[in-house]
Amino acid sequence: MTEQLKDIGARLSMLRESMGITPEKIAATLEVSPSEYLLYEAGEKDFSFSFLYNVAGVLGVDVVDIISGESPKLSLCSVVRAGGGYEINRRKAYDYKHLAFTFRNKKAEPFMVTVEPNGDTIPERHSHDGQEFNYMVAGCMDFFIGDMVYTLSEGDSVYFDSAVPHAMKTHDDAPAKFLAIVMK
Incomplete structure (x- = not known):
């Protein structure tokens, strides 16, 4: 596994232990x-965003605190220039860029997400607390939620209960890009 996964796992272990929570309980x-x-915790299993979001809630920290190891420092505003953001590369098919990684006490987590083509593989669905808004910036993809599948193209959006298992898959062997805003 990558060094980033090992680092994230070590932070999870440290946070859990500092809160006196057993592995069984968490x-x-x-x-x-x-x-x-x-x-x-050993960095031997890849993290879904849903897992990181849920464990951050249990541990009472920001998702970015777990990913980066640095606590956000700003509370007035956070500016991210074009193409910027804190890059999170956990899985081959998804590239996340956190667009407010330096802001403290966020009520929402904004990400620019690029989904790479993954052949005919049906994506694994994940869930997390809260609600989510996704706005298609480029490309076309299938959005799976519960038993439903919606085809979304540039300019389309979806707002949903993110506790319902969901996933995305591109169309036409081309990447799809969308703005995802996860609300707690």
Whole structure:
């Protein structure tokens, strides 16, 4: 696994231990097995955004605190220039850029997400607390939520209960890009 995964896992372990939470208790809260949770802490299992969002909520920290290891410092405003953002590369098919990574006490987590083509593979669905708004910037993709599938193109948007398992898959072997705003 990558150094970023190992670093994130080490931060998870440190945060959990500092709060006096056992691996069994946090695993039960996150609805994963203790052995699966410990693979995350060891940096041996890749993180979905849903997992990171949920574990951040349990630990009472920002998602970016877990990913970067640096606490945000700003509370007035956060400016991210074109093409910028804190890059999160966890899985081959998804590229996330956090667009407010330096802002403290966010009520929402904004990301620019690029979904790369992944052949005919049906994506694994994930869920997390809160609500989410996705606005298509470029390309075309299928948006899977519950038993429904919606085809979204540039200019389309979807607002949904993110506790319902969801995933995205591109069309036409071309990348799709969307603005995702996750609200707590």
